[in-house]
Amino acid sequence: MSLGRLIRPERVLVAETYPNKKELIEALVKSVCLDYPQLDPADVASQVLKREEGISTTLDTGLSIPHARLEELTDFAAAMAVLHQPLQDVSGGDLPIRVMFLFLSPAKPIFFQKHLQLLSALAEKFKPEFIEELVSLSSAEEIAARLAR
Amino acid sequence: MNIPSNSSRVKKVVVLTTAMLTFIPFWKAAAVVLCDFGSSAFYAGGIAMRAFGPAFPWYILAVMLFSGLLLMLELEACSLFVRGGAYKIVREGLGDTAAKLAASALIFDFILTGPISAVTAGHYLCGLLNSFLELLDSGLELPEAGVSVLFGLLVTGYFWRQNVKGIEESSSKSAKIIAFSLAVCFLLAIWSFITMALHGAHLPPTQLHFSDESLGWAGHIDWMQTVGLVGMFMAFGHSVLALSGIETLSQVYREIEYPKAQNLKKAAWLIFGFALLFTGGLTFLSAVIIPPELIATKYNDNLLSGLAMSMAGPNFLKLLMQALVVVCGVAMLSGAVNTSLIGSNSLMNRIAEDGILTDWFRKIHSRYGTSYHIIHVIAAVQLAVILLSRGNVYLLGEAYAFGVMWCFVFEVTAIIRLRWKKAAQKRDFMFPLNIKYENYYIPVGLILLCGILVTVACVNLFTKQIATIAGLGFTAFLFAVFSLSERLNAKRANTMFEEGYRERINAETVDDLKEAFADLDRPHRILVAVKSPDNLYHLEEVLSKADAENTDVIVLYCKPVENMLYRQDMRSAAVDEHEVFTAVIFLAEKYGLPVTPVLVHSNDAYYAIAQAAAVADAEEVVMGVSGRHGANPQIERAVMTWGAVKEQELKHPVTLRILWEGREVSYRFTR
Numbered sequence: 001m002s003l004g005r006l007i008r009p010e011r012v013l014v015a016e017t018y019p020n021k022k023e024l025i026e027a028l029v030k031s032v033c034l035d036y037p038q039l040d041p042a043d044v045a046s047q048v049l050k051r052e053e054g055i056s057t058t059l060d061t062g063l064s065i066p067h068a069r070l071e072e073l074t075d076f077a078a079a080m081a082v083l084h085q086p087l088q089d090v091s092g093g094d095l096p097i098r099v100m101f102l103f104l105s106p107a108k109p110i111f112f113q114k115h116l117q118l119l120s121a122l123a124e125k126f127k128p129e130f131i132e133e134l135v136s137l138s139s140a141e142e143i144a145a146r147l148a149r
Numbered sequence: 150m151n152i153p154s155n156s157s158r159v160k161k162v163v164v165l166t167t168a169m170l171t172f173i174p175f176w177k178a179a180a181v182v183l184c185d186f187g188s189s190a191f192y193a194g195g196i197a198m199r200a201f202g203p204a205f206p207w208y209i210l211a212v213m214l215f216s217g218l219l220l221m222l223e224l225e226a227c228s229l230f231v232r233g234g235a236y237k238i239v240r241e242g243l244g245d246t247a248a249k250l251a252a253s254a255l256i257f258d259f260i261l262t263g264p265i266s267a268v269t270a271g272h273y274l275c276g277l278l279n280s281f282l283e284l285l286d287s288g289l290e291l292p293e294a295g296v297s298v299l300f301g302l303l304v305t306g307y308f309w310r311q312n313v314k315g316i317e318e319s320s321s322k323s324a325k326i327i328a329f330s331l332a333v334c335f336l337l338a339i340w341s342f343i344t345m346a347l348h349g350a351h352l353p354p355t356q357l358h359f360s361d362e363s364l365g366w367a368g369h370i371d372w373m374q375t376v377g378l379v380g381m382f383m384a385f386g387h388s389v390l391a392l393s394g395i396e397t398l399s400q401v402y403r404e405i406e407y408p409k410a411q412n413l414k415k416a417a418w419l420i421f422g423f424a425l426l427f428t429g430g431l432t433f434l435s436a437v438i439i440p441p442e443l444i445a446t447k448y449n450d451n452l453l454s455g456l457a458m459s460m461a462g463p464n465f466l467k468l469l470m471q472a473l474v475v476v477c478g479v480a481m482l483s484g485a486v487n488t489s490l491i492g493s494n495s496l497m498n499r500i501a502e503d504g505i506l507t508d509w510f511r512k513i514h515s516r517y518g519t520s521y522h523i524i525h526v527i528a529a530v531q532l533a534v535i536l537l538s539r540g541n542v543y544l545l546g547e548a549y550a551f552g553v554m555w556c557f558v559f560e561v562t563a564i565i566r567l568r569w570k571k572a573a574q575k576r577d578f579m580f581p582l583n584i585k586y587e588n589y590y591i592p593v594g595l596i597l598l599c600g601i602l603v604t605v606a607c608v609n610l611f612t613k614q615i616a617t618i619a620g621l622g623f624t625a626f627l628f629a630v631f632s633l634s635e636r637l638n639a640k641r642a643n644t645m646f647e648e649g650y651r652e653r654i655n656a657e658t659v660d661d662l663k664e665a666f667a668d669l670d671r672p673h674r675i676l677v678a679v680k681s682p683d684n685l686y687h688l689e690e691v692l693s694k695a696d697a698e699n700t701d702v703i704v705l706y707c708k709p710v711e712n713m714l715y716r717q718d719m720r721s722a723a724v725d726e727h728e729v730f731t732a733v734i735f736l737a738e739k740y741g742l743p744v745t746p747v748l749v750h751s752n753d754a755y756y757a758i759a760q761a762a763a764v765a766d767a768e769e770v771v772m773g774v775s776g777r778h779g780a781n782p783q784i785e786r787a788v789m790t791w792g793a794v795k796e797q798e799l800k801h802p803v804t805l806r807i808l809w810e811g812r813e814v815s816y817r818f819t820r
Contacts, residue, residue: 051782054777054778054779054782055778055782055783055785055786056786057785057786057789059789059790059793060753060756060793061793063793065789067785093752093753112781113816115785116784116785116788116816119785119788119789119792120788120789120791120792120816120818121792122789122792123788123789123790123791123792123793124792124793124795127793
C-alpha cells in the first residue's frame with residue numbers, strides 16, 4: 001500500500017504543537033472525514049479515542065498511529081500531523097509524539113491483514129531519523145512528497 | 150532483524166535453571182527405574198532362600214510376573230497426572246491422613262533401599278576379594294560383614310555428596326549400567342545353559358520349608374498353616390521385597406519426553422521384560438545350578454556371584470565372570486542407593502510443599518540448587534541403619550517389604566476411589582478388567598489386585614516380625630512427626646494453600662538476551678509469551694503440537710521494571726513470576742517437552758517480546774489473549790512494535806499468533 005496514495009497534501013497537518021492528543025485526533029478525523037461525507041466526525045473520533053483507551057498506539061520512536069475500523073468504509077483513509085514541538089502522550093507512558101498518522105480501515109475481516117500490514121509498515125518506516133527529516137520540512141506539500149518517494 | 154540484545158527496553162534477563170525442564174526417552178526412564186527395581190536380583194533370592202528354602206526361585210519368578218500388574222497400576226496412576234507419585238495419588242483419593250501414612254511407609258522403604266543395596270554391594274565385593282585370596286592360597290579371608298558395612302558407608306556418603314551437588318546425566322549413567330547388566334545377564338544365561346547341558350539339571354522343588362525365624366508370630370497361630378494357599382501367601386510375602394523400586398516409575402514420569410503416555414507404556418514394558426529375565430531368570434538359574442547347601446551358607450548374601458562360581462569351566466574364567474557380576478552388582482546397587490536418595494528427597498519435597506513440613510526442609514542450596522536439608526536427613530538416617538544392621542542383609546531384607554507393600558495397598562485403594570471421584574477425567578491407561586456402568590468404569594481388576602496386596606501385607610504382619618515392629622514403629626513415628634509439624638506449620642500451610650503450590654526455582658541472571666538463548670540448538674524456535682498462570686491455553690496448544698526434536702520452545706515472562714512509569718496497559722501485569730513459572734513447568738512436564746523459561750524485566754512487554762523473538766531467531770511468536778484488551782488490539786500493538794524494532798530484512802518469515810479457546814488471530818511477517 002503506497003503511503004503517497006494514502007496521504008495527499010491536504011490531509012497533512014503541520015503544527016508547532018497541539019494542546020493534547022484528543023484534540024489532535026479530533027482534528028485529523030475531521031480532515032479525513034472531508035473525503036467521506038457519509039461519516040460523522042464526532043462518531044469516528046469517539047471510536048478512535050475508544051481504541052486509544054486500550055493498548056496505546058504511541059511508539060517510543062515518536063510515532064503515534066491512532067486508528068479505527070469502520071463498517072462504512074470500503075477502502076483505507078488517512079491523515080497525518082507533524083509536530084515541531086513534541087506532544088506528551090499522557091495515556092501512553094508519557095512518550096513524546098512527533099508524528100501522528102491516523103488511519104481508518106474497512107471493518108470487513110478480509111481487510112484485517114491489510115490493516116495489520118499498514119500498521120507494521122508505518123512503524124517500520126517512521127523511525128526516528130525519518131521523523132526528524134519530516135519535522136524539518138516546513139510545508140504539507142513537502143511532507144506528502146517525501147512520503148510518496 | 151538486527152536488534153541490540155541489551156537494548157534499553159529490556160532491563161534485566163533472568164534464565165530459570167532449577168526447574169526440571171529437560172526430558173528423557175523411555176529407555177532412559179526405564180533404566181532409572183531398573184537401577185532400583187532390578188537391583189533386588191542381587192539379594193532377593195538369598196533372603197527368600199533363607200526364609201522358606203529351595204522353592205524360592207518359583208516365588209521370585211511369581212513376584213516378577215506380579216510386578217507386571219503393579220506396573221499397570223503405576224501406568225494408571227501416572228495417567229491421572231497427579232504430580233508427586235504415590236503420596237499425591239493417595240492424597241487425592243483417600244485424603245490427608247491416608248497420604249501421610251502412605252508417605253511414612255514409602256519413606257521407610259526408601260530409607261531401607263539405600264542400606265540394603267549398599268550393604269549387598271559390599272558383600273558382592275568382599276566375596277570377589279575372598280575368591281581372589283582363595284585362588285592365591287593366601288589363607289586370608291576378609292570379614293564380609295565388616296567390609297560390607299564399610300563399603301555401604303562409603304557408597305552412601307558418596308551419593309549423599311553427589312545429591313547435594315545435584316547429579317547431572319544420572320539417567321545416562323543408569324542406561325549404561327543397565328546395558329552392561331544386560332550383557333552380563335546374557336553371558337550368565339548362556340553359560341548356565343552350557344553348564345546344565347554338561348552337568349544335567351533339575352527344576353527346583355516347590356515344597357516350602359519355613360524357618361522359625363521366617364514364620365514369626367504365625368508359628369504360634371494354628372490356622373496359619375504353612376501349606377496350601379496360606380503357605381503360598383507367606384512365601385510370596387517373603388519374596389515381595391523384590392518389588393521395591395517400581396514406585397520410582399511415578400517419580401521419573403515427570404521427566405519422560407513427548408509423547409508421554411506412549412513412552413510411559415514402552416518404559417513399563419521394558420522394565421517388566423528386564424526384571425523378568427534379570428531378577429526372575431537369574432534367580433531361577435542360580436537355584437538350578439548352585440547346590441542348595443552353598444546357597445544357604447556361602448552365597449546367601451551374594452547369590453549371583455555363586456552362580457558365576459558354580460558354572461562348568463576353568464576357575465580363572467569363573468573368577469572373571471564373578472568379577473563381571475560384581476561390577477554389574479556394585480553399579481546397579483549403587484544406582485539403587487542413589488535412587489533411594491533421589492526418591493526420598495522428591496517425596497519429602499512433595500510433603501513439604503503441602504505445608505506438612507516446615508520450609509526449612511525445602512531450603513535450596515545457594516550454589517547447587519538442591520533441597521539439601523532433606524538430603525542430609527535421609528542420608529544420615531541411612532548411614533545409621535547401615536551401622537545398626539552390622540552388614541546383615543537378611544535382617545535388612547526382613548524389615549524391608551513393609552513399606553513397599555503398604556504403600557501399594559494405599560495406592561491401589563486410592564486409584565479405585567478415584568475411579569468414582571474423578572470419573573470424568575480422561576485416562577491414557579486403565580488397569581484391565583473393568584465393567585462399564587453408566588459413567589463409571591467399575592475396576593474389577595484393581596479390586597482383585599487390592600485383595601491380593603492386602604492379603605500379602607496382612608500375612609507379612611504376622612510372619613515378618615522385624616518388618617512389622619520396625620515398619621509400624623517408624624511409620625507411626627513419622628506420621629506423628631508429620632502431624633505435629635503440620636499443626637505447628639498450620640498458618641504457613643494455609644497461606645500456601647491460598648497461594649497454591651509454587652515450584653522452587655533457581656534463577657541465573659545473564660548479561661543479555663543473546664546469552665539467555667546461547668544454548669538453544671534446535672533448528673526451529675517458538676517464543677511463547679506468558680503473562681498469567683491462569684491464561685496458558687496458548688502454551689498448552691504449542692506444547693501439544695510442537696515437534697520436540699526440532700523445536701526449542703522459549704517461554705518468556707516480562708516483568709514490569711520497578712520504580713518506573715509503566716505504560717497504562719502494563720500496570721496490571723505484575724504477577725508473581727513463581728506462580729507463572731510453576732504453571733509453565735507443570736505444563737512442560739505434562740507434555741514432556743523441554744522449555745527454556747526466561748524472565749525479562751522491561752517497561753514494555755511488546756518491545757521485550759519483539760526483541761527476544763529477534764535475538765532468539767524465533768519463527769513463531771505466540772501470545773495468549775488479554776481479557777482486558779482483546780486479541781485485535783493486542784496483535785495491532787505487537788505488529789506495530791515489531792515494525793518499530795525491525796532494522797533489516799528477515800532471514801525467514803515470522804508468524805505472530807494470539808490463541809485462545811479454539812480461536813486464533815495471526816499475522817505473518819514475510820520480509
